[in-house]
Amino acid sequence: MRNMDAIMVTVGENGEIVIPQDFREKLGVEPGTQLVVSLFGGQISLKPDTLKAKFRMIEAMRGITAGGPSMTDALLEQRLRERERELREEGW
Numbered sequence: 763m764r765n766m767d768a769i770m771v772t773v774g775e776n777g778e779i780v781i782p783q784d785f786r787e788k789l790g791v792e793p794g795t796q797l798v799v800s801l802f803g804g805q806i807s808l809k810p811d812t813l814k815a816k817f818r819m820i821e822a823m824r825g826i827t828a829g830g831p832s833m834t835d836a837l838l839e840q841r842l843r844e845r846e847r848e849l850r851e852e853g854w
Contacts, residue, residue, distance in 0.1 A: 781808070790814035 771779045781791060791797070791810050800807040809815065827833065 789818070 769782045769785070771782070773779055785791070789810050790812050796811045798807075798809040798811050800809070
């Protein structure tokens with residue numbers, strides 16, 4: 763198997779490129795798969811718009827906030843403070 767970080771491809775006369783088989787298999791890209799093409803600071807990004815690709819992105823984000831403060835607890839605390847303020851304003 764080749765390096766999965768970067769592969770050299772050549773652009774054809776009509777702007778076509780061939781996505782290497784290893785990449786297609788890993789990402790579930792098959793004939794008819796739609797790709798999101800983006801331009802970021804002089805770089806072209808191709809992202810498959812498939813359920814498998816979306817699950818891979820979610821999986822990659824798993825644990826990204828591990829060890830940090832609980833966002834749920836922070837949201838609940840904020841809502842509690844807002845409700846206490848609302849009750850004070852209503853005269854309770």
